Amino acid sequence: MLPIVECRLCHHRCRLNEGERGQCRVRINLDGKLYSLVYGKPCSVHIDPIEKKPLYHVLPASASFSLATAGCNLRCKFCQNWQISQSPAEETENIDLPPESVVREALNNQCRSIAYTYSDPVIFYEYMLDTAKLAKQNGLINIFRTAAFIEEEPLLELCPFIQTASVDLKGITEEYYEKMCAARLGPVLQAIKIMHRQGVWLELTNLIVPTWNDKEKDIGDLCRWINDNLGPDVPLHFSRFWPMHQLKSLPPTPEETLTRAREIGLAQGLHYVYVGNIPEHEGNNTYCPKDGKLLIRRVGYSVLENNIIDGRCKFCETNIPGLWT
Amino acid sequence: MSQKNLSRRGFLRFLGGLFVGLFAIRWQKIHDMFSPKDTRPGLKEAKHYSRGNEMAG
Numbered sequence A: 001m002l003p004i005v006e007c008r009l010c011h012h013r014c015r016l017n018e019g020e021r022g023q024c025r026v027r028i029n030l031d032g033k034l035y036s037l038v039y040g041k042p043c044s045v046h047i048d049p050i051e052k053k054p055l056y057h058v059l060p061a062s063a064s065f066s067l068a069t070a071g072c073n074l075r076c077k078f079c080q081n082w083q084i085s086q087s088p089a090e091e092t093e094n095i096d097l098p099p100e101s102v103v104r105e106a107l108n109n110q111c112r113s114i115a116y117t118y119s120d121p122v123i124f125y126e127y128m129l130d131t132a133k134l135a136k137q138n139g140l141i142n143i144f145r146t147a148a149f150i151e152e153e154p155l156l157e158l159c160p161f162i163q164t165a166s167v168d169l170k171g172i173t174e175e176y177y178e179k180m181c182a183a184r185l186g187p188v189l190q191a192i193k194i195m196h197r198q199g200v201w202l203e204l205t206n207l208i209v210p211t212w213n214d215k216e217k218d219i220g221d222l223c224r225w226i227n228d229n230l231g232p233d234v235p236l237h238f239s240r241f242w243p244m245h246q247l248k249s250l251p252p253t254p255e256e257t258l259t260r261a262r263e264i265g266l267a268q269g270l271h272y273v274y275v276g277n278i279p280e281h282e283g284n285n286t287y288c289p290k291d292g293k294l295l296i297r298r299v300g301y302s303v304l305e306n307n308i309i310d311g312r313c314k315f316c317e318t319n320i321p322g323l324w325t
Numbered sequence B: 001m002s003q004k005n006l007s008r009r010g011f012l013r014f015l016g017g018l019f020v021g022l023f024a025i026r027w028q029k030i031h032d033m034f035s036p037k038d039t040r041p042g043l044k045e046a047k048h049y050s051r052g053n054e055m056a057g
Helices: A099-108 A121-137 A152-161 A174-181 A185-197 A216-229 A255-267 B003-034
Strands: A005-007 A027-030 A033-036 A044-049 A063-068 A113-116 A141-146 A164-168 A201-208 A236-240 A273-275 A294-299 A302-306 B049-051
Touching (some): A005 A033, A033 A121, A099 A121, A121 A141, A164 A185, A185 A216, A201 A255, A216 A255, A236 A255, A255 A273
Parallel strands (some): A113 A141, A141 A164, A236 A273
Antiparallel strands (some): A044 A063, A294 A302
16 A cells, blocks of 8 residues: 655645645645646746835846746635636646746846746745756846745745745734635744744735725734834735635725725834835835835836935935845 | 739739738637647655655654
8 A cells, every 4th residue: 555645845734645636736646755746837927027026125127037836725715816826737728847947038038036926836846946046046036925834844945045035924813814715824924934034035915805804903913923023124015905716795905994004014113014006005115214205116016216226225325125136 | 914914913912822821820820729738747756745654643
């Protein structure tokens, strides 16, 4: 009888009999060994502005070579990429793109970074790790766009190769993570702290979903956790929910809710709090935390003005943290 | 053959060539639509897992 395997990539710790797949749908027990089914087979490949990740403190106005495979280890009811994240690889249109081809295409298209994104790159871990190693050797920045539901050991192996992470901190209660995402909050918070300690540049995103996580207390608790555990310089992006997937009956997040969330974050002492998905909002811009001057003006994903020179405010020379060059 | 007939024949040949060219482009697009995508799985042994009696508990 062939042995059971236990995947230790994420905290689901799926135990798989011969032929069984993990909850992510893309890892399988074959002949008593665990295999990825999506190595080198992305189903989404695009060149995006880096601001779309969202990353506002990394290589402004640069292009990011972005890719994803099918599958995901979460089940978020609001997922905007559910067609690929909640599908096995057999149901997506994949292309053959090994790690060396990813790096070559990124360089040929004048991209300065590679983003592992759209679904969740935790589930295509081996592909991401091999590509990230090559990318770093070739002077490219690696962007880990993730919900951070990953075990410590694989995360520690990955950290030396990823310079920046855009992390979804979806809520601040275990109940929210269980009911909305079929995951757990504790491991996510632990992974965020690990990346922070390892020197990975972090930017966090919180999608505000009406009636689910839009209470001022929840937003305040989330901001407080960030300030207490990571410090005031980690950027936080509040993002607007649009009816999607299993939550089509809910309305979009009101603009006032996002504006209020930003006020709460700034009042809690966070220096960089942004509002996404609302064009022309002042929360699209970066301001100096010391003199309040406008540093980076954005409209949508476009940078219209940049007053950061050598990583400092042009006006008062305060250090503005980020990866600016 | 009159000049008028030669011009008409040339114009008809041009139209014929144009249609052949357009059809070739359209055929290629149709062919691409139904060409099989890469359906082979990207099989690679995973990292970070344990087998059988290596598992605790």
